[in-house]
Amino acid sequence: MRARHTSHALPAFPVYSSSFLSENELVLGGGGGTSRSGIKNKLRLYNVDSERSLQLLDEFELEKGEDAPMSMAAHIETSTIICGVNSALEKLEKDQNENCRIFAVKDQKLELLSTQGTLPPGDMEDYQKVAVFSPDGSLLAVAGGHDLSLFSFPSQSPLAEPIHTEKEIYDASLSGTTLVIATTHHLLVYALPTSAEAQTPSPMSKGKGKEKKATLSNQSRASKLELLHTVEVPASAGGTNGGTFRAARYNPKDDHVFYTSINIPPSRNRKTKAVPRQAFICKWNTKTWTVDKTRNFSDRGLTCFDVSADGKYLGFGSSDMTIGLLDGHNLSPLVTILKAHDFPPTTIAFNAPSSLLVSGSPDNSIRIVSVPQSPANSSSWTIILLLITTLLVILLAVLAQNYLAGSIH
Template sequence: MTHFTATVGIPIFCVGFTLDDNLILAGGGGAGRNGVKNKISIYRVDTTKKSLTQIVERELNRDEDAPMSISVHPKEKAMAFGINSAVNKIKAGENENCRKVTRFNKDGTLLATGGTDGVISLLKYPALTPVFPATQFKGHEILDLDFSADGAYLSAVSTQNLWIISTENGRVLELITNPVLNKKKPFEFRTCRFGRGAFVSILYTVVNGEKNRKPFVCMWDTSNWTRIRTLAVGPRPITACAMSNDGRLIAFGSSDMGIRICSSKTLQVLMTIPKVHALPIPSLAFNNDASLLVSASVDATCSVISVPKTFPKNNNFVMLVLALLFLFMAALIQVYQNAEK
């Protein structure tokens, strides 16, 4: 496995890939005058030389916030970032931007945004005109958004709620509150992703517990919104999630600074890369053919992982079969010895 880490000079909050597989990194010091600039940069990745070469850099207005989210248009050379306006504009109620989440649908005709104020907007692209009036879920911060493969649904999560919203009229079709797992305290939602490829009928959500409790990934049947599978993934809360374009792989970054690549079919952990960064991971992205997975952190580093085409089989299953075979042979020997007496 090829894995290398590069220092990029500023805290990174969001990552993505262009259509031609160049890497997009965005972040900075945020609003104010702390000396750390807010930037959007595009790099060429060379896994042989284990290096990043900067192609383009765009420095943002120093009064604006750092980019906190990115969505790359699936067909055009366009990107949507979530960036707050200047502090004085926010105080005046003139924040023209989106603090947290941006997401294009599969064919790039719709753009959804969600903010810390609980407002979700659905816009036509490229006109950026509303499909329906913005919806506000007061008292909630929108942490993540995603479109179903056919574009009919928009999923959104706050720590407390999962909403399934019709993209036709903005009506909430389903509301799921904090899931209670293992008969313990309620967990908190963190991310949501609709499946792709063979898994379009599944919605994946990450739910985190308290600091020392394992996080879980839940799979939901989109025909009736029932939970069909729940599995613990790693020992510490999950901070970032990414899915490959073919829907086969789903990756998670955790507060233990590790990354786990899982099967979307079973949620089995296929690969673990421990201690990738010195600080938690806010963003992950697969490239277009899922041969690379990139993570970034507020520690101003970017990590590039080469993803194998195939993964070793689950050794736990092999050990179980061997153990059962051993017990079977022991039983046969016992039967034979009793027959000889």
């Protein structure tokens, strides 16, 4: 399947995170990080039209010394962006890392609403690498390397005690009833609270234009989540060869379907032929937490992954600079764009109607892809054409038979 796509250079703006707020509103996070390269760390708001053109609407420059936005999630109903930004070194040294930032987009402008610290003190190398919303937008999960916090939204009230994991966290996903944390070697499946905490006034409704600092004062009243399942890397995707989880997502339209990406390091056994690094996508049945389908789709590690809002497509980026689309039902490849970037892509995201896919890279570029016609629609047209062809063949056969019968008489 062919797809139209356009590359856009963003001079002096390495891209590390992205989210769509609507069909056309795209927010990018990037910059030079904590290095002294002179490249400033920013959030940028763009308009992306159906023909993949790009228009800068606004940008928000972070304070000097703060890190680049390394994770991002969009709350479409409130036009709100959650992103992870480590504070400047002076605050880190005082254990005052306000890593969780909430921005609103109003009248095509980015506005900082609140900051909050969710990472445990003492580790200056830790950063917020995960930010995800529940399907209805009422829950928010954010995580660093080994600790995840769960909040109600928009009140930002803690709903559970922070979860600490032995293995490194790479991703998380929420359904209506469960939270799944993807660590390097396990999927940890937790039951969500049966009744959501009553919503308190949102920081967005207080003091227009003024930053608010949220606190964890309600943390002592939060309960501990129940661990339901611990799922290991499946053997079909390198569970016995050092495979590790790198991304995890529920299907937005069916929480009985779950997707994971798994990277396997290259084989170093001297007695056998060397096996290159591989990447797998797995489709899971969450009723039994067993794998329904597995596909080996790359000889390099996967670097970013997303599922479209309609659940039909899986978008991925690979360390060989490739990006692509898979069918969400059978995992078959639909689109592959080679050398989409000069450096491995760090983020990939679908817009709300699943008509556009955007990838970003530290090479100071993004690539916008027009998602092709739905495979389901293509299959329907194929079936219709086959039926029409069959009917024509039958009609011709009947006419020929009648003609022959008439000739004999």
